[in-house]
Amino acid sequence: MYYIGVDLGGTSIKVGIVSEKGDIIAKTSSTTPVEKGFEGVAAKIKELINKVMVESKIDKENIAAIGIGIPGACSKEGFVYFATNLFWKDVALGEKLQVLTGLKVYVENDATVAAVAEYIKGVTKGKKNSIFLTLGTGLGGGFIINHEIYSGSHGIGTEIGHVVIGENFYDCNCGNNGCFETFVSATAIIKYCKKLLAEEKDKGLIYNRINGNLDNLNAKIIFDCAKEGDHLALKVVDRMVHYLAIGLANLINLFDPDIIAIGGGVAEAGDVFLKKLKAEVKKYIYVKCMNVTEIALATLKNDAGMIGSGMYAKLNLEKE
Amino acid sequence: MYYIGVDLGGTSIKVGIVSEKGDIIAKTSSTTPVEKGFEGVAAKIKELINKVMVESKIDKENIAAIGIGIPGACSKEGFVYFATNLFWKDVALGEKLQVLTGLKVYVENDATVAAVAEYIKGVTKGKKNSIFLTLGTGLGGGFIINHEIYSGSHGIGTEIGHVVIGENFYDCNCGNNGCFETFVSATAIIKYCKKLLAEEKDKGLIYNRINGNLDNLNAKIIFDCAKEGDHLALKVVDRMVHYLAIGLANLINLFDPDIIAIGGGVAEAGDVFLKKLKAEVKKYIYVKCMNVTEIALATLKNDAGMIGSGMYAKLNLEKE
Structure with a gap:
């Protein structure tokens, strides 16, 4: 199975398909349409996920879950309390993406998912x-x-x-x-x-x-x-x-x-x-x-967000 | 089974027999003979343990292990790096007490064992x-x-x-x-x-x-x-x-x-x-x-050290 790792930042959105071992199989990115608000950004994430799946020829049946690293604080259920650079406050990102994609979605702070990436494949x-x-x-x-x-x-x-x-x-x-x-x-x-x-x-x-x-x-x-x-x-x-x-x-x-x-x-x-x-x-x-x-x-630099988000989804799915 | 909880401070040593549930069955105490150094203090702990066992009529066969809370830092094996108020540096307290009593001994920082006490029986x-x-x-x-x-x-x-x-x-x-x-x-x-x-x-x-x-x-x-x-x-x-x-x-x-x-x-x-x-x-x-x-x-005040040390020993023993 594969995982989708989304690195959501105030400037760019990076989306990767990540293997069980934490390798990036395919990736794509875009600037973050911050001005379009929560709905616009969520739609853009959906679009990038579709794009990377089509390009890599990996279909939904082979995706176990989506992980998203956000520049803010959120609950374990993916409810974002705030994400200052995105001007978000109290938005249900996890739920929204789950509805848009039909896949299980896990949301965490971007630094935490980067920590996961380093733990799985990096210096820690x-x-x-x-x-x-x-x-x-x-x-x-x-x-x-x-x-x-x-x-x-x-x-x-x-x-x-x-x-x-x-x-x-x-x-x-x-x-x-x-x-x-x-x-x-x-x-x-x-x-x-x-x-x-x-x-x-x-x-x-x-x-x-x-x-x-x-x-x-x-x-x-x-x-x-x-x-x-x-x-x-x-x-x-x-x-x-x-x-x-x-x-x-x-x-x-x-x-x-x-x-x-x-x-x-x-x-x-x-x-x-x-x-x-x-x-x-x-x-x-x-x-x-x-x-x-x-x-x-x-050691993982720019890929840490995608790898970490994907692996965060994997680790959570395994615990359930 | 029972546990012996030792609350070792710079001023006093308190020794209690603690039940599985964290209740103190019997206790005794003494001033800490700091001036007699590590050997003297270890001997005093041994003496207090004997005393409380005799007084409570609980013999060695019914004691599962000893826990000691110390005012300092130590390894998991009970090697004390330092305990400033006792003027100790690099002493093998766990090993020493194990030899003196013939019982399994666990040593931890006094604040950590008090945290254990509050977790088992107190406000946390x-x-x-x-x-x-x-x-x-x-x-x-x-x-x-x-x-x-x-x-x-x-x-x-x-x-x-x-x-x-x-x-x-x-x-x-x-x-x-x-x-x-x-x-x-x-x-x-x-x-x-x-x-x-x-x-x-x-x-x-x-x-x-x-x-x-x-x-x-x-x-x-x-x-x-x-x-x-x-x-x-x-x-x-x-x-x-x-x-x-x-x-x-x-x-x-x-x-x-x-x-x-x-x-x-x-x-x-x-x-x-x-x-x-x-x-x-x-x-x-x-x-x-x-x-x-x-x-x-x-909530546990003065008894926290003894309860916590005893329960620390219990929790560690259960994990082994």
Whole structure:
């Protein structure tokens, strides 16, 4: 049997047919028609599912279930409480897709399904307890506990990005101050870099690289300049690493997992900071004689969403 | 069959015979001979076990196993990495007691065994996912996840007290700044109160209550004065509640448990702050439309350690 894995994001929808082992057999994608609202996006998902089935010549009888990873929080039944980038609030996505496709549908947070992908085929494969972090515009997370997907008693756990870990110079979108993601996400790095560019006289390499236009600033430019030894860029990266270390040590002190995997866009600059990060994490681990949790970069990149959604459907179906 | 539950603390050792259902059949206790070191304390535990067995007329054949809750971190095999208040480092407590008694011995962190007690007989009874916090001199914690005791991949998790949640005016004993326990433990409250007494002109009720001697200050006096409306005491309690709310919301955003139970000495002043606390936690929950995790005071008080240790032994024995 095969599974359909849907990676639903604010920018694009990716749909893949995934084998029992987690291999992508066929895939297709489209931009997300956010402006068409819930009904429009659901219809587009349906269309992409049909397309990939026709192209791959795998028909409905060979599809066991559909899994969808969403950029938001939802119940185990696929009721989406909110998905900020899609402007969704309280929509029954699971039910809707079930009606549209006639197939069983499972919905989960995108970071949780990516955690599943890494557990099945990636860097956390087969580990008893693992945490997956996705470092991009925001910071998401997924937990595997005792070889099982963990999302809490009501499906709203693993919001790693909104754990308060300090005091910051700006508030989080969620309304709180000091959220983990406001120190380490791409958004956070850019904000802090802009602050330094406004405050410091010697604006180093970055200011030239963006032609003096702050709108051109992105995380990649900052990491590239840090690689070249630029003092301002290094200051930004060092602060990010400092808080990332505090956040990871918090997770280690709480969960003591076998491994923490870091994925997402920012992680692709991982070689710049991974060594620094590991050294910094050690400082904050409570049981210092036991530096046992591995910290590694995620391996599945862009396919993690589709693989993870498909495998999430498989794991749930098997449990029923 | 019966179980022996040992509650090993820096001040006292309590030993109880616990029934299959978690009832204490007989108990005894003694001060902890910390000055006699590991061997001396182990011998004292053995002596207390013998005493309670003789007194209750329950002999070795009817004891299935021994459980010990320790104020420190240890492996699943009962190897204690450290127990600060006992001045222990790397001692094989499980093995030692097994040799001394001829019975199977299970060792766990004291907060984890108290979490087990609450899960078997207390306020978290039968809940799928729960967190137990013990608020005393420090801040400890224990997790039940998916109806099972969770202490991490290497037995060093659930160190809730050492999760960094902000910036504080003094460093934690562990060497870090901003640890959860430095904001909310009895030690933390007393430190902050002393700071206010030194800084503020109007020293309110507290200064009289302690006869101007800071050595007389304790958490109970602060809570009592807060109950009477004293402004300085209220400032201390409000700050504690603020950070306790951040720490609890962090746990909810991560774990989304059914319930969080608060035990320990400070919790006995719970009625002063529980209502305030619940209102404050709401502010920091990420999925605000879902205020679903119950927050409650633990119910087993002083017996939790013995019951929990005994039941910890039972649950482990059943799994083998």
